[in-house]
Amino acid sequence: MFLRISVLLFSFLCFQTSLAQNAAVRVNKDRLENHILTLATYGQDDQGVTNRVAYSDADLAGRAYVIDLMKNAGLTVHIDFAGNIIGKRAGKDASKKPIAFGSHIDMVPNGGNYDGCVGSMGAIEVIESLNDANITTIHPLEVIIFSDEEGGVFGSRAMAGAINDTALEVQNSTGYSVREGVSRIGGDPDKISQVARTEDELAAFLELHIEQGGTLYNEGVDIGVVEGIVGIKWWNVTFNGFANHAGTTPMDMRQDALLAASKFVIAVNEVVLGYEGKHVGTVGRIMAKPGAPNVIPGEVILSLEIRDLSSEKISQLFKDIKVRGEQIAKEGKVQVSFSPIDATAKPALTAPSIQKAIEATAKELDFSYKYMPSGAGHDAQDMALITPAGMIFVPSKGGISHSPKEFTSAIDMANGTNVLLHTILKLDGELN
Numbered sequence: 001m002f003l004r005i006s007v008l009l010f011s012f013l014c015f016q017t018s019l020a021q022n023a024a025v026r027v028n029k030d031r032l033e034n035h036i037l038t039l040a041t042y043g044q045d046d047q048g049v050t051n052r053v054a055y056s057d058a059d060l061a062g063r064a065y066v067i068d069l070m071k072n073a074g075l076t077v078h079i080d081f082a083g084n085i086i087g088k089r090a091g092k093d094a095s096k097k098p099i100a101f102g103s104h105i106d107m108v109p110n111g112g113n114y115d116g117c118v119g120s121m122g123a124i125e126v127i128e129s130l131n132d133a134n135i136t137t138i139h140p141l142e143v144i145i146f147s148d149e150e151g152g153v154f155g156s157r158a159m160a161g162a163i164n165d166t167a168l169e170v171q172n173s174t175g176y177s178v179r180e181g182v183s184r185i186g187g188d189p190d191k192i193s194q195v196a197r198t199e200d201e202l203a204a205f206l207e208l209h210i211e212q213g214g215t216l217y218n219e220g221v222d223i224g225v226v227e228g229i230v231g232i233k234w235w236n237v238t239f240n241g242f243a244n245h246a247g248t249t250p251m252d253m254r255q256d257a258l259l260a261a262s263k264f265v266i267a268v269n270e271v272v273l274g275y276e277g278k279h280v281g282t283v284g285r286i287m288a289k290p291g292a293p294n295v296i297p298g299e300v301i302l303s304l305e306i307r308d309l310s311s312e313k314i315s316q317l318f319k320d321i322k323v324r325g326e327q328i329a330k331e332g333k334v335q336v337s338f339s340p341i342d343a344t345a346k347p348a349l350t351a352p353s354i355q356k357a358i359e360a361t362a363k364e365l366d367f368s369y370k371y372m373p374s375g376a377g378h379d380a381q382d383m384a385l386i387t388p389a390g391m392i393f394v395p396s397k398g399g400i401s402h403s404p405k406e407f408t409s410a411i412d413m414a415n416g417t418n419v420l421l422h423t424i425l426k427l428d429g430e431l432n
């Protein structure tokens with residue numbers, strides 16, 4: 001009897017001690033910053049600006065660095081058919097579903113070193129901090145570095161089973177199509193459908209990310225608890241006119257595709273501003289053919305992007321924009337056509353239970369926090385289709401992002417990573 005009570009008491013004390021040890025663990029700020037700064041050297045030019053668009057040589061080199069970091073942290077690493085890098089760490093109970101977390105390391109052209117990288121290096125830092133503190137979680141853990149996030153959350157969409165063949169033909173600024181790019185990074189475009197994970201495969205997904213807006217930075221708030229992530233739709237809009245001699249064709253006889261396209265750019269802005277709400281619409285790319293000073297442009301292809309938390313709102317805005325485009329084309333004696341680009345991210349809400357876990361963690365760690373939506377797209381929005389998902393935001397200086405001027409301080413990155421670490425530990429104790 002005495003022996004049994006002693007054993008019980010001993011186990012209870014061990015449990016309390018391990019809880020106290022878990023509560024005390026903190027990430028290594030300097031190591032995290034060092035990894036961020038080293039990752040930034042992959043694709044860096046002489047001016048110190050990094051270009052690491054998905055599928056570029058720089059992306060390949062950056063991914064190799066990240067794989068090394070993951071292996072050195074003791075993860076068992078593999079690349080799935082979509083090119084996602086997945087690192088696994090066993091838990092105490094192999095029958096439990098893994099808790100997954102991660103982000104992306106690819107960039108937009110001329111992007112910044114923090115978008116995606118903070119969540120990726122933060123995820124690896126969580127593993128290293130657990131290693132340092134000798135903590136084994138109950139659930140297995142998975143670090144996921146998603147492929148080609150900036151080309152329409154490709155890797156996470158594949159994991160959510162939302163990729164069609166047309167998505168493989170989308171080209172990015174490297175000139176590679178997704179099909180070619182996926183092969184370059186160790187995936188297999190013909191087996192993408194096998195990457196899809198079922199709804200009961202993961203216990204949860206968490207993503208740490210810079211806010212990419214100025215709210216946290218301007219208000220001096222440490223942590224953003226993300227409530228939902230906007231949907232994003234892209235189209236190619238093509239104006240076809242008639243390429244003709246710019247010196248001999250009178251002004252009233254032209255079918256100038258670029259003139260019509262220019263009016264369209266303004267119309268997009270007017271339609272978007274005509275509705276109340278936080279939706280946005282952008283023409284971010286334009287190409288005029290044949291592209292010579294002495295030829296009236298015969299064809300213009302431009303991009304159209306619309307974002308909102310509501311799919312209905314996106315459809316309504318597109319409908320109005322299309323009507324305006326057709327009017328402009330008619331007046332300019334040109335044709336217009338709209339073709340969707342298969343890079344759609346659906347609007348997604350994060351799981352309230354995970355929002356609460358992030359909030360409770362921020363409070364325990366004594367950080368100020370704020371609930372907020374995300375105007376940027378993220379891998380978490382597709383992961384939300386297959387598992388309860390949550391996002392942690394940290395401040396981004398001046399709200400600048402998709403720019404080499406993007407910056408998040410080492411302390412803010414460490415704060416967010418500590419919230420990520422302790423939210424994982426909290427969920428590890430709470431989830432089945």
Ligand code: HGY
Nearest residue numbers: 149150375376377378
């Ligand atoms: O474009 C976006 O919103 C994201 O940064 N991929």
Ligand code: MN
Nearest residue numbers: 108115150402
């Ligand atoms: Mn981005």
Ligand code: MN
Nearest residue numbers: 115116149378
């Ligand atoms: Mn990102």
